[in-house]
Amino acid sequence: MHPFLQAALGGILIGLACWLLLASLGRIAGISGIVAGLLSPQPGERGWRWAFLAGLVGVGGWLMHGMPAAVAPSWGLAGVAGLLVGFGTVLGSGCTSGHGVCGLGRRSLRSLVATVVFMVCGFATVFVARAA
Structure with missing residues (x-):
């Protein structure tokens, strides 16, 4: 496919x-x-x-x-990334699926703000990672 x-x-x-x-x-x-x-x-x-x-x-x-x-990161890097995602989930009162898929579908302003922040951080991470 x-x-x-x-x-x-x-x-x-x-x-x-x-x-x-x-x-x-x-x-x-x-x-x-x-x-x-x-x-x-x-x-x-x-x-x-x-x-x-x-x-x-x-x-x-x-x-x-x-x-x-995909290129597999080291176990240490994957562990740190997992902890950061968990911290962000608690800080943002939900994850990308909860806010981006479900929250936007329910027209939640909080989810819109959270999704914009997720996306901007993702774009910034890719930019920094590719520049290094």
Whole structure:
């Protein structure tokens, strides 16, 4: 499958999954919130959270099949990056999926601001990384 079609199909499936989760359970498909809910689950919350994450990983792996592999960073760099993402998620009261996909779809001003900040920081990071 062409990479453009893979990306388009992935985007459609993300949007559909977010809508289905909101329509069926009234939940926002923010990955950080879904994972955080697994760490201190409420009664009846564990099943749908594991199912959503399994679908995310399974379908993502299926769509990525055949795509060129990205350059793998060192484990230390990946660990530091993961901690920074976690810190940013707490600081921003949500992750890119929660704000960028779900929040913008619900016309949240807070999510618009958060998404603009995410994007500007991403652009700046690429600019600095490529300049080095």
